[in-house]
């Protein structure tokens with residue numbers, strides 16, 4: 001889905017920014033958010049401003065190639081990653097990039113999160129891959145993230161943070177929230193001394209739940225073998 005109304009797209013970005021900041025998913029001026037319009041242009045957040053305190057006049061409208069069409073604020077170099085993702089997957093309407101603490105900590109490991117630790121994780125996210133490190137704002141980083149945007153719901157950025165996408169900004173935001181929540185739960189499980197995954201039979205059952213919700217991306221995370229007790 002893409003936005004037909006510019007004011008709806010801009011309000012969605014401002015609201016996502018407030019929620020990211022309130023939840024401490026971004027520090028200082030970190031993070032960026034974008035929304036794609038039905039004409040292919042993209043509304044994006046500016047650099048150098050807290051995403052919790054943005055106003056509509058700060059947002060910038062870009063052509064798919066990054067040319068500035070509207071707005072006077074300087075756009076973040078990380079928006080190149082958003083434009084690469086939109087180019088790769090025309091079905092997407094919103095992207096959220098944050099440095100939420102648990103997901104960013106996991107991103108330092110440089111590996112995918114592919115464990116079915118909870119029902120919500122398995123249904124809403126599936127597997128979250130990790131894009132190998134590249135410096136912020138670079139074409140390499142943009143391409144390394146974009147490669148996942150057709151098959152997955154987001155990815156970690158090694159030693160940096162995470163990015164999630166969806167049909168609109170709200171869905172992208174919810175995926176950022178679900179990812180952070182998933183990694184926090186995983187940390188708690190490590191504290192409990194056991195990371196116990198859903199069984200294969202439970203995951204197969206959840207495949208039909210995903211289908212019912214229209215979720216076709218994310219793949220199937222690892223589960224544990226079925227036992228006679230499950």
Ligand SMILES: [Zn+2]
Pocket residue numbers: 030031078097098099136160161
């Ligand atoms: Zn970043």
